[in-house]
Amino acid sequence: MAKHTLIALVEDKPGVLNRVASLFRRRGFNIESIAVGHAELPGLSRMTIVVDGTAALVEQVRKHLDKLIDVVKVTDITDDNTVARELALIKVKATPSTRSELIQIVDIFRANIVDVASDSVTVEVTGDEDKIDSLFRLLKGFGIREIARTGRIAMTRGAARPLVVEGKPQREAPRRRAKGPDVISNL
Amino acid sequence: MKLTGAQILCESLIKEKVEVMFGVPGGAVLPFYDAMPQYPQLRHILVRHEQGAAHAADGYARALGRVGVCVATSGPGATNLVTGIAAAHLDSSPVVAITGQVARPFIGKDAFQEIDITGITLPITKHNYLVMRAEDLATVVKEAFHIAREGRPGPVLIDIPRDVFIEEAEFRYPDRVNLRGRRPTLNGHPAQVKKAAKLINEAKRPLIIAGRGVIISGAFAQLKELAEKGQIPVVTTLLGIGSFPESHVLSFGMLGMHGMAYANMAVNAADLIIAIGMRFDDRATAKVSGFAPHAQVVHIDIDPAEIGKNVRVDVPIVGDVAHVLKALNEQVAPQNRVEWVSQIEEWRREHPSTIIRETESLLPQYVIRQIYEITQGNAIIVTGVGQHQMWSAHHFQYDRPNSLISAGGLGPMGFELPAAIGAKVARPEETVWCIAGDGGFQMTIQELATVAQENVTLKIAIINNRFLGMVRQWQQLFYQRRYVATPLAGPDFVKVAEAYGIAAIKVTDRLQVIPAIQRAMEHEGPFLIDFVVEPEENVYPMVPPGAALAEIMEEPREEVRAR
Ligand SMILES: Cc1ncc(C[n+]2csc(CCOP(=O)(O)OP(=O)(O)O)c2C)c(N)n1
Numbered sequence: 080m081a082k083h084t085l086i087a088l089v090e091d092k093p094g095v096l097n098r099v100a101s102l103f104r105r106r107g108f109n110i111e112s113i114a115v116g117h118a119e120l121p122g123l124s125r126m127t128i129v130v131d132g133t134a135a136l137v138e139q140v141r142k143h144l145d146k147l148i149d150v151v152k153v154t155d156i157t158d159d160n161t162v163a164r165e166l167a168l169i170k171v172k173a174t175p176s177t178r179s180e181l182i183q184i185v186d187i188f189r190a191n192i193v194d195v196a197s198d199s200v201t202v203e204v205t206g207d208e209d210k211i212d213s214l215f216r217l218l219k220g221f222g223i224r225e226i227a228r229t230g231r232i233a234m235t236r237g238a239a240r241p242l243v244v245e246g247k248p249q250r251e252a253p254r255r256r257a258k259g260p261d262v263i264s265n266l
Numbered sequence: 267m268k269l270t271g272a273q274i275l276c277e278s279l280i281k282e283k284v285e286v287m288f289g290v291p292g293g294a295v296l297p298f299y300d301a302m303p304q305y306p307q308l309r310h311i312l313v314r315h316e317q318g319a320a321h322a323a324d325g326y327a328r329a330l331g332r333v334g335v336c337v338a339t340s341g342p343g344a345t346n347l348v349t350g351i352a353a354a355h356l357d358s359s360p361v362v363a364i365t366g367q368v369a370r371p372f373i374g375k376d377a378f379q380e381i382d383i384t385g386i387t388l389p390i391t392k393h394n395y396l397v398m399r400a401e402d403l404a405t406v407v408k409e410a411f412h413i414a415r416e417g418r419p420g421p422v423l424i425d426i427p428r429d430v431f432i433e434e435a436e437f438r439y440p441d442r443v444n445l446r447g448r449r450p451t452l453n454g455h456p457a458q459v460k461k462a463a464k465l466i467n468e469a470k471r472p473l474i475i476a477g478r479g480v481i482i483s484g485a486f487a488q489l490k491e492l493a494e495k496g497q498i499p500v501v502t503t504l505l506g507i508g509s510f511p512e513s514h515v516l517s518f519g520m521l522g523m524h525g526m527a528y529a530n531m532a533v534n535a536a537d538l539i540i541a542i543g544m545r546f547d548d549r550a551t552a553k554v555s556g557f558a559p560h561a562q563v564v565h566i567d568i569d570p571a572e573i574g575k576n577v578r579v580d581v582p583i584v585g586d587v588a589h590v591l592k593a594l595n596e597q598v599a600p601q602n603r604v605e606w607v608s609q610i611e612e613w614r615r616e617h618p619s620t621i622i623r624e625t626e627s628l629l630p631q632y633v634i635r636q637i638y639e640i641t642q643g644n645a646i647i648v649t650g651v652g653q654h655q656m657w658s659a660h661h662f663q664y665d666r667p668n669s670l671i672s673a674g675g676l677g678p679m680g681f682e683l684p685a686a687i688g689a690k691v692a693r694p695e696e697t698v699w700c701i702a703g704d705g706g707f708q709m710t711i712q713e714l715a716t717v718a719q720e721n722v723t724l725k726i727a728i729i730n731n732r733f734l735g736m737v738r739q740w741q742q743l744f745y746q747r748r749y750v751a752t753p754l755a756g757p758d759f760v761k762v763a764e765a766y767g768i769a770a771i772k773v774t775d776r777l778q779v780i781p782a783i784q785r786a787m788e789h790e791g792p793f794l795i796d797f798v799v800e801p802e803e804n805v806y807p808m809v810p811p812g813a814a815l816a817e818i819m820e821e822p823r824e825e826v827r828a829r
Contacts, residue, residue: 135574142571142573151447
């Protein structure tokens, strides 16, 4: 068992995330995280999906994803040379006596303090999961109020573009409900 | 010129060469029904339950190899389709289901008869659509039919809000679909084909397992060529029946849980399995760890996700069966595998599997055998699910593709009658026999009204054992004969048929079987025969659930020999 990173280009249409999530549920595949956002081409979104499982299982995941009509292309980039990042916001309890120690830790991790309140600070950190986990462990001693993580996004290094697609965008489908975009991170 | 959504839908269906739809109207689809008289080339067949509409569309699709269409209203109409859509999904049958939805302003408000049918059918369709603008309808219909047919076929649902049927838009039917990233691989990878050919040429005991993919791909001739050239014996899955003529010397029938003993023995002894257009369903493989223990596996399928899903594969070839076999046949060396073929022959002599025991009583197997004899195999057989389904697979010899229509994947009781209606509507020139269980028949018995109203000249044989037979068999064999909830106190089927205006007779004696079948065949209209058969007859051979293919149970009076 190992963590695999899949990247997928999907049509930017209502319900796409539902189709992907439903597939994972129905086939009993375990999603560690999903991050979704617009891709470089109009009408397409890019998903980064982290799944836990054997190589054979992840290959099944990839092929089943590829069968979804709204999935344009999907690749497993686990063995590629990649840049992978996650962003986290961590709200930590802070008193005048702990604040300077906090700032030191934040500096060591090249994180930022993005909000300061009378009894707390909010730290923004970017990096791989290990880095965020380590920072989280260190900050735990101060008292964590809240944490929000985006889940991994990833890209291959160098000139390779494993997800290039040809063809014009499909007709733009109207949104089913006007209640915000169909984009969620971290299922 | 501007048309209403309903007119656009009709025009688009005509562009897709739709001739028949099966359905039931209701509030949300009323504007669509109201437009139908303007398009007399679209025949609508009213069924009595939407499950029947979906099964009929499925039966139509299987009999003709073209997309079948069913229609239902929102809410309960749509949910009634679900079983039929699921059956089409599991058997890769191209069906387009059109459902009405509540008007757009009411969506998400739990309005009267609002149900999220695209959500419900997400895991049982190849794709589905909620169409929110009349101007999108033509493109959606074009895509839906393309997706239903393309690659590995399957059902597609189109959900259309009531007000979209009324909205006007410009009608322009697209001449191409534009689906990015969607091009099924047709030709197998040459290197893989070469590897497969090498394995075949070197194999001493190769065996072909042919599935429905052969039929869908129209690869009847290519499969025959492969088998004959390499002298490779062929067994089929239940859905693969008809992909290879069963009267051929190289045909060794169906494998699997109720497969022929010799077919399963061949799988067990083979050193190479060439699996073609089949998906290693557990009813075919039995216990996977005991499946083909001595064999390497070549797997040809158009759906890459099927490769390696259930069984480890040595040489996968993704592609359309006909294309792949054509390339493969060029590289397969003519061979003479007398020893291997005669070994299976010998197993067939020792374990005949389809011998019907001599008895005074009326055996279900005998009835089905006589339908075969009298039609001389020139019929389409449509079955339900259970014992009669297995006997129909065993005791009729199928030489043509699509001559057996049976819902193997989902196994929905009640499939038989509506699917037979669909098959007969699709192929009016063919004799269509609906072979029904007395249990399953009652799940969609109301479609007798459809048969009568549309004068669908079906011949119906009810294999009436007064039990939910297949379940009773399991209770007998694995639950010490505790027949809980399986005895049926059925209705008088002859009276029921007559109430619907359909001619019918009851047969209780062996000697009446042949004249009854002849009478049904000679009768101009639909005809039903209630065959009151031996109640506790079992289906053999049988591989018990959880056992390996080699652990075959044969009829008890014979010596059970498992290899
Ligand atoms: C809709 C549905 N419900 C339940 C079952 C479980 N089941 C499988 S076979 C069978 C018995 C079928 O009885 P009948 O139609 O009389 O056919 P027979 O086995 O007697 O030939 C049942 C209940 C099923 N396959 N489908």
